[in-house]
Amino acid sequence: MKHFGLLLFFFFSCFLFSSQATAKPNLKVCLIFDKAGHDDHGFNESAYKGFQKAMSSYLISSDSRIFEANADEQVDQALNGFARSKCELVISVGVNISEHVKTKVANYPKLKFLLIDDVGAGENVRSVSFREDEGSFLMGAIAAMKTKTRVIGIVGGMNIPLLQKMINGYKAGAHYVDPRVTVLTSFVGVTVAGWNDPSKAKQISLNLFSQGADVIFQAAGGSGLGVFDAVEEASTNKDPIKRYAIGCDSNQNSIKPGLVLTSMIKNITQVVLSSVDDMVEKNFKPGHIVYDVKNNGIDWALDSHNRSLFSISEIKKISKIKQNIISGVLVVSPVH
Amino acid sequence: MMQVFEIASFVFASALRMSSPLIFAALGGIMSERSGVINISLEGKMLVGAFAAAVVTYYFHSPVLGLLGGALAGFILASIYSLFVISFKSNQIVTGTAINILAAGIVPLISQALFQNTGSTPEIPMADRFTQFPIILSWVSVVLIWAWFRYSPFGLWHQFAGEHPYALQTSGVDVISTRWCGVLSSGIFAGLGGATLSICLSSNFTRNMTAGRGFMALAALIVGRWRPMTAAVACIFFGLFDAVGITLQGLTLPQPDFDSALLNNFVKFFISTQFVQIIPYLLTVIAVAGFVGRSRPPKALGIPFLKNR
16 A cells, blocks of 8 residues: 555656646746635636636646635645746735735745735735725715615625725715715624625625615625625515615626626736736736726626616716716725 | 614514524534534534535425435435444544534535536525525424423433433443434434525525534534523524624614713623624633533533443
8 A cells, every 4th residue: 555655656746747847838827815716706706717818818837726725824835835836926816815925925036926905015026906995986876876765785794994995985985976875884794704604694685675775785705695695585575675786896797687786896807817918928017006997997897787777877977977086086085 | 663673573583594504503413412422513514514405406496305405415424423433433523623624625526526616506596495494494393302302212312322321221222323313313404504504594505604603503502501492592592693793783873972981982892793793602601611500511422432341
């Protein structure tokens, strides 16, 4: 048995060395995700789509791989593995994982890092952040436009600075359109489990409904599906008030067509693609890039699933607000 | 006044809903622990049950089959667990933890094979989901298990396997098979609890969606002193605190207005969501420390049974 194990190890190592010897020196990209995984119907999934697109449109080593860290301690392990397997670009997706990766970047001077949603320092680090407050401002404005009860809500995963930024933007946007609108806020949990608890998010949304909210913006990651469930339940149970949800991070309009008012899109796919492009073209520069409404990093989703929910004048009004944010007439401040 | 009534009824309804997976899991814990086997692997069994229920419902469009599928998955995991802890007499805490890790690992593996993703299932349409049935079933099970322990001879054997297994052996009952039955039924109940989460309270399986409920059920079981009725009441209380925590967030509460800032902060602290959410855990610590009556585990809990001592 022991010998068999040795033999197996020998074969594997042969295989490894031979594949290294024959592979073309293509760029090798590694992605690291938090425990929500690469298919969370939201943020991580759009990053993964970017990765897949990059795989098909650039000459990228087929050894490129992804790592899903189930615990924060695994970050070191993952980065060590990346470094050993000659990864050139490490993309860390989302604030939950980036905040750990950014403390380790100095240990791996040969790797290049792309930190999404957090800001790190170093010659090998490019940080990308989004103006979620601008996007939330748009969402707040749309919610205030469509609400009949003058009460709207936002459900967050847990109370972190990013969520405060979004809530402030959402409130500012709602009050910009209609100062009489009340904005209710709720968080799913006090630990990271709050990002993955749809049944609780559903109860929270039903609670917000009972307090009169008719539009709810979900900013709760995996828990957000519970918000969509609550909206669906309200519409099937012949609720006299028409309730809507607003999606987040990626275009979630198709999850419950007709019940999702719109989605705040963070164009993560593009971020991943452009960084890979820079690596391929050998002009990857460190620094901090901010994606906002102006450079198309943040947008609202309008497609066949929600087109019928808006009148032409409403769409014009929303586009006007968006134009004003772009031209700087309307300044959204990240702090309240 | 009307509003107060509305809020109270909402809180109670949501407590009932949120507590039903807990009740199932706590009943599972009771079935196993009363027969003398520590069951720290409730979380893993719930997770597997939730996943299996979502998969079966997705393919067969029948929530009843889904519920059965969840129970079966819990059953299978429990049989692995009892094989190790009862037949091979391995350490129950270590094995239980291993089962939890196994569950967390095997779910992404299967979902990769079925849906090409790591740990979530597609949406289940509303028509294929339960709205109330599992919640009612959880309370029916509470009564059934209460009666089982109180009125059936099997229930008595079951308790004796956890209190004095050697006395039970002397009276001619096979302790090993009694414990097997206890752990296997615990798997069924934990699986049902998981199924309630995925096909009743939400619309699909998402990664780690049990979110620590297996351990909360364990806490409820300790607060409820290893009795089905009291444990169910403890679960309701846990659900109630959850619901109160949810409701407090949406409400605009009158801000405390005392002269001293210290007192104001004090009041704010006690009505904050974070505080309300830790109450169940505080309560468990207090219960384990023995402040609310005596909470005594079954005497032979955690001690493997050796037939030829």
